[in-house]
Amino acid sequence: MTAVTIQCCAPIAREPLGEGEAAELAVLLKAVADPVRLRLLSMIGSHAGGEACVCDLTDAFELTAPTISHHLKVLRTAGLIDGERRGTWVYYRIVPAAVNRLGALFAPLGEPAPGRPADLELTLVRPHP
Numbered sequence: 699m700t701a702v703t704i705q706c707c708a709p710i711a712r713e714p715l716g717e718g719e720a721a722e723l724a725v726l727l728k729a730v731a732d733p734v735r736l737r738l739l740s741m742i743g744s745h746a747g748g749e750a751c752v753c754d755l756t757d758a759f760e761l762t763a764p765t766i767s768h769h770l771k772v773l774r775t776a777g778l779i780d781g782e783r784r785g786t787w788v789y790y791r792i793v794p795a796a797v798n799r800l801g802a803l804f805a806p807l808g809e810p811a812p813g814r815p816a817d818l819e820l821t822l823v824r825p826h827p
Contacts, residue, residue, distance in 0.1 A: 726800050729776035734759065735769045739797075742779055742790050749791040 715723065730736050741758065742750045756766050770790065773779045777796045781788045 723799070723803060725776050726778060726796060729772050729778055730800070732769065732772075734761065734766075735773055738766075738769055739773060739778060739792070743792045743797065749789045752788045752790065755790075 730739060737758070738755060741755055745754070752766070752770065755770075756763055759766060770779070770781070770788075774781060774790075777793055778800075779790045780793055781790045783789075
């Protein structure tokens with residue numbers, strides 16, 4: 699038998715998600731699970747001044763304006779972006795709390811959860827061939 703030790707990373711959650719929190723996060727994840735919506739969110743979040751006019755977003759895609767509007771509505775309904783009409787155009791901005799919630803879901807903890815080591819070692823025992 700051969701023992702192989704593997705270093706593992708720190709856990710990314712302090713505790714498992716509850717049913718309600720999982721349902722809330724699933725709505726956010728579903729909203730960004732589409733490549734167009736993910737790109738729109740990225741474009742809005744990285745736009746100078748922290749907000750982007752819909753007129754600046756539509757040219758980046760080979761999609762119709764109604765299709766872009768649909769994707770923006772999905773992001774807005776999920777609470778990831780907010781918009782404000784100014785004359786003919788709508789200006790969109792990120793909702794930091796919602797986007798940070800998504801980011802925190804995958805960010806490693808700065809310190810280990812209570813009762814958990816920062817690094818885990820797994821030892822696999824394999825029989826000799």
